Amino acid sequence: MSLKENQRSGQECPLYTSVVASSCPTVSMMKSLPQRILKQALSLIAVCAILVPQTAVARSDAPHWIRLNSDHFSVVTDADEKRGRQVIVHFEQMRTAFAQLLMRDRINLPKPLDILGLRSEEEYEKFAPLKKGQTTPESVFFLPSEDRNYFVLNLTRDDGWSAIARDFALILLNYNYPATQSWFDEGFANYFSSLRLDGTHAQIGGDPQSFIGTLSTQEWMPMPALFSMSNDPASKQNSLFQAQSWIVIHYLLSQNKLSLAGTYFDLVENQKVPVEDAIQRAFDVTHAQFGQSVRDYFRVMAQAQQVSTKETKDSPIPNSPTIAVTGFEEIGSSLQQLPENEGQALVSEMSLRLPEHRDAGVADLESMTADPKRDHVIARRALAWNHLQKKDFDSAVEEFNKGAELNPHDPWLHYYLALLRQTRAKSKGSGIEGLPNMMQDLRLVLDWAPEFAAARAMLAMAQLEGGGTNAAMDSMRVAIRLSPRNQGYLLDMAQIYLAGKHWDAASALLERLKNSTDPQLAKSAREQLDGLPMLKKYGVMPQGASKPEAAAAPPTAPSSSSAPVPPSQTSTADDAEQTSTQAQPDRRPIQHLKGKLVSVDCSHSPLAVVTVASGTRVLRLRTENYQSLMVIGADQFSCSWTNRAVAINYRAGGKADGDLSSLELQ
Secondary structure, eight states, rough: OOOOHHHTOOEEOOOOOOOOGGGGGOHHHHSSSSSSHHHHHHHHHHHHHHHHHHHHHHHHHHHEEEEEEEESSSEEEESSSHHHHHHHHHHHHHHHHHHHHOOOOOOOOOEEEEEEEESSHHHOOOOSSTTEEOSSOOOOOEEOSOOOOEEEEEEEETOOOHHHHHHHHHHHHHHHHHHOOHHHHHHHHHTTOEEEHHHHHTEOOOBTTOHHHHHHSSSOOOOOHTTOOOOSSHHOOOOOHHHHHHHHHHHHHHHHHHHHOOOOOOOIIISOOOHHHHHHHSSOOOOOHHHHHHHHHHHHHHHHHHHOOGGGGGOOOOTEEEEEEEOOGOOOOOOEEEEEHHHHHHHHHHTTTTTGGGOOOOOOOHHHHHSTTOOOOOHHHHHHHHHHHHTTTHHHHHHHHHHHHOOOOOHHHHHHHHHEEEEEEHHHTTHHHHHHHHHHHHHHHHHOOOOOOOHHHHHHHHHHTTTOHHHHHHHHHHHHHSSTTTTHHHHHHHHHHHHHOOOOHHHHHHHHTTTTTTHHHHHHHHHHHHHOOOOHHSSSSTTSSSOOOOHHOOSSSSSSSOOOOOGGOSSSSSHHHHHHHTTOOOOOOEEEEEEEEEEOOTTTOOEEEEEEETTTTEEEEEOOGGGSSSSSSSSSSOOOOOEEEEEEEEEESSSEEEEEEEEOOO
């Protein structure tokens, strides 16, 4: 139809449907038009010129979400691909820098990490945490949660990487370094926050928070006082504590003494040696001499920098170490376009973890599920999680069922279903309903995320309740290896040992945990130690004592291999004699030793004899069943181990022999 025919029928250029260049008259078309029609055509061209750019802008501003995946991280953002790539590359490079600093070939990240990048200031402020009712000025926030961790970034600014690096270092330390004192974690995190990435290199060692000024103007704490400060909010807000911790880490790394810090922590944390003695034994100097060495190092460093306290903010340190990292172009990533409702649901799911934004997040998710076109499994599982926090189990189940109709393969849906079964059983003080289904859900989760420690630990306790003590041990060992600082997993392992009648292994763990800084956990460990003789004799804990998981929640199906038999039901003299023998507790103290594993003899398997040398001392330690021995630092015990640095717990027999309780590869 010609333009003239359009006019006669009352139509105009169809701008209301789709504005494209061919929809409006061109110059070649106008040459043959009458004057009256030409004027109208020129008016239409003017309208097209105005509307075409406006429409393009509207399209670029329309909600859109993408997910970028690299080898170790995933970023969800409503910004463009380039900005998302910058974020994911930065995280990969930080991971590489951390591994090189601590000389780690393997880096664990056993709790899923969600990285959300928001492209507008308005969107970020909508979800940012509040302090005294006001949005914080930071351009990034870290949000820890029981099931996963979040980093949320404001992509309109690029000034938050120091804070990200600090929190990221604390996460990785928690999963990849043994338990330490507060000064080490805080000092290392501050040191790592100075990381500067430039292409294929990273410089580290700068002064991220004017620490040089603090150390130059304030009187330092003695090293024993610094090392003894507790891990509480007051310490973290103490500027001298932060600065002094930073310079000690600076000194240890620059002087290649980080391995000696590991020796120090073994003495303090495992052998309970006083701080002053541990410093002298680990660093081969008195604590006063150690402190003076750190001061001398600081003086030389500060003089080389030649700056005042006002000029030290994030300034580079001369001769700072340089770390090689993979360049931007060499880090691969895949791109996935996400539907608008999926991206919005992921952000709203995160907001439920913030009390000040929870109500708004619930409202957003409910409006989404009310619209069949926008309903999504993420919204359903997020609402179910919120019900689960309030122990509203029926509402949670309803949301899970609706979510499963939308996507039955969503791994988080299966994880939360397992968590619901566990939480409901604990609240009722009963066994887990649908135990086989729970274990199936957890195996599906672990197929998706094999390093998910919480899922692995939950599977272990489910296996224990089902009577699979050995399977429970195997699963819990993996959880402990992935998250070595989680003392709750150690307590669960002690309960598994008790259920399997591995008394020595359980005693070693409980002895270690009875001095935990977690009061509730320490109380439970002490009660179980006190009740151990009665448990060994009668198969039950004393009334009022904390009970192992298997005793608190009876197996759904009885298992003859793990169910204790009361003495009144014994049928033979041999059984009675065995019960009498077991009733005598092993009163030999648990001893700790750090040394080198020389060899392992498994010629009488499952019995094994481990030869350990420490200085001039050589011990031959036996374990009745090496498959049941608690091993930390490896997936399982190996009869082929030789020349390995180890830390062991054992009960001495004579001067050169004894019974092995646990073994940790260093």
